[in-house]
Amino acid sequence: MLLFLYLLFPIGLLAVIWIMFRRTRDQFLGGGVLAGFSKSPARRYESGERQVTFDDVAGLTGVKHELQEVVEFLKNPERFQRLGGRVPKGVLLMGPPGTGKTLLGRAVAGEAGVPFFSISGSEFIQMFVGVGASRVRDMFATAKAAAPAILFIDEIDAVGRHRGTGLGGGHDEREQTLNQILSEMDGFTQSESVIVMAATNRPDVLDPALLRPGRFDRHITVDRPNFKGRVAIFKVHSREVPLADDVDFERLAAGSVGLTGADIRNLVNEAALWATREGKDSVDMSDFEHARDRVLMGSKREEVLIGKEKSMTAYHEAGHALLGWLSEGTERVHKVTIIPRGRALGVTQLLPDEDRFNISESELHTRLLFMLGGRAAEKLVFDEYSAGAENDLKQATELARRMVTQWGMSERLGPIAFHLSDDHPFLGKEIAEARHFSEHTAQVIDEEIGRILRTADEKAAEILAGQRGKLDCLAAALESEETLEQREIEELIGPPAHRAANGKETNEP
Numbered sequence: 001m002l003l004f005l006y007l008l009f010p011i012g013l014l015a016v017i018w019i020m021f022r023r024t025r026d027q028f029l030g031g032g033v034l035a036g037f038s039k040s041p042a043r044r045y046e047s048g049e050r051q052v053t054f055d056d057v058a059g060l061t062g063v064k065h066e067l068q069e070v071v072e073f074l075k076n077p078e079r080f081q082r083l084g085g086r087v088p089k090g091v092l093l094m095g096p097p098g099t100g101k102t103l104l105g106r107a108v109a110g111e112a113g114v115p116f117f118s119i120s121g122s123e124f125i126q127m128f129v130g131v132g133a134s135r136v137r138d139m140f141a142t143a144k145a146a147a148p149a150i151l152f153i154d155e156i157d158a159v160g161r162h163r164g165t166g167l168g169g170g171h172d173e174r175e176q177t178l179n180q181i182l183s184e185m186d187g188f189t190q191s192e193s194v195i196v197m198a199a200t201n202r203p204d205v206l207d208p209a210l211l212r213p214g215r216f217d218r219h220i221t222v223d224r225p226n227f228k229g230r231v232a233i234f235k236v237h238s239r240e241v242p243l244a245d246d247v248d249f250e251r252l253a254a255g256s257v258g259l260t261g262a263d264i265r266n267l268v269n270e271a272a273l274w275a276t277r278e279g280k281d282s283v284d285m286s287d288f289e290h291a292r293d294r295v296l297m298g299s300k301r302e303e304v305l306i307g308k309e310k311s312m313t314a315y316h317e318a319g320h321a322l323l324g325w326l327s328e329g330t331e332r333v334h335k336v337t338i339i340p341r342g343r344a345l346g347v348t349q350l351l352p353d354e355d356r357f358n359i360s361e362s363e364l365h366t367r368l369l370f371m372l373g374g375r376a377a378e379k380l381v382f383d384e385y386s387a388g389a390e391n392d393l394k395q396a397t398e399l400a401r402r403m404v405t406q407w408g409m410s411e412r413l414g415p416i417a418f419h420l421s422d423d424h425p426f427l428g429k430e431i432a433e434a435r436h437f438s439e440h441t442a443q444v445i446d447e448e449i450g451r452i453l454r455t456a457d458e459k460a461a462e463i464l465a466g467q468r469g470k471l472d473c474l475a476a477a478l479e480s481e482e483t484l485e486q487r488e489i490e491e492l493i494g495p496p497a498h499r500a501a502n503g504k505e506t507n508e509p
């Protein structure tokens with residue numbers, strides 16, 4: 001009897017442990033922790049929750065016209081199907097970060113009045129194999145159940161990169177997820193009013209199977225806004241900001257070339273924060289000017305330049321400004337400062353008079369003069385160079401290399417484009433690519449780049465030597481005032497070259 005009791009205790013203990021293990025496993029795998037991994041994390045937004053329409057998307061008139069057809073299909077699909085038409089299953093929005101791709105997806109859903117499901121490409125991949133494909137299936141099933149609907153995948157390049165065997169290729173989990181997306185998009189029928197929209201700023205790395213007709217049929221480029229677009233964006237983001245009477249949106253738009261919608265929203269917010277810090281009741285033009293300098297040139301640093309370091313920085317920036325001021329074909333000099341901003345000890349800010357989409361060879365040579373002007377001024381005055389020209393040399397060398405290898409601007413090499421691939425090996429490309437030119441040609445390319453840079457450097461030094469009085473005047477003013485605006489520069493050294501040549505005024509931002 002005693003032996004039986006001794007045996008019963010461990011058997012009972014093992015039975016209890018086994019029962020607890022089974023219950024824990026069932027909870028863990030069934031309705032517990034791991035069950036959520038296979039569910040789609042896509043967030044659903046109903047049109048009535050946060051109404052976003054095309055009126056909230058400023059500066060993208062052409063893109064909105066492209067997407068209006070998608071809205072019409074979601075509202076009235078029978079109209080397109082009556083004549084055998086097939087609305088695109090997928091719409092791919094391509095463009096730089098901050099241009100409003102995600103906002104456009106929300107606006108399409110708001111205009112059509114349908115559910116909007118949003119997910120990021122990186123949310124598909126988790127620590128367990130097969131979770132990504134399972135989430136894709138669940139996401140598409142949920143969207144079909146709510147049809148008509150819009151399924152928006154942000155940053156699709158995180159999961160839709162080119163499949164390959166090169167370095168970075170062969171990622172089984174990512175490829176399984178991509179394969180499931182491709183399969184689900186092919187599985188849609190015309191009666192299923194579900195449109196897949198996706199956004200990326202790297203369309204060059206997407207898999208070709210994802211871009212073919214039948215999946216993402218329509219590719220729409222969402223670029224940086226033009227002048228009219230920037231004016232409209234300033235108005236949209238300033239609707240809830242109390243503005244002073246002197247605020248001029250056209251002047252602000254003229255001085256913010258190249259900024260995206262997100263940049264402009266940040267600029268307006270910075271202006272409002274600065275006005276609040278100054279104790280103002282409204283935001284005036286000076287607040288916007290301060291915010292623009294902060295966005296374009298960086299925040300002011302606490303360091304104060306003194307002695308020779310301050311003098312050398314003043315001459316460096318004066319060299320940039322003078323060459324930009326005296327040379328036709330450069331963008332307009334707007335402001336010069338020797339107050340350290342960002343990672344720079346000084347900044348010469350150029351602003352174009354209009355949006356530019358192309359540039360000539362002569363203008364590129366003039367731009368090289370401007371880039372090397374600071375270094376040339378240091379050599380002229382102090383007979384030595386400083387390390388402050390590091391970024392200038394980097395930019396000038398890159399520009400000269402593009403002129404020689406991509407734009408055919410070398411008489412010695414002729415109209416030939418030399419393939420120097422920018423493909424990153426970790427994006428499914430090969431770790432090394434064959435060079436399509438000889439060692440001798442590579443040497444000639446280097447010689448031509450050096451010739452272009454040396455010619456620009458010599459010409460910059462020659463111009464500054466001939467205008468030494470104006471250079472000294474600008475440098476002295478910078479040492480005392482630390483910052484010079486366009487009007488102050490004109491009072492010191494006269495009108496800029498482009499105005500003197502054309503004999504007309506320009507609108508100063």
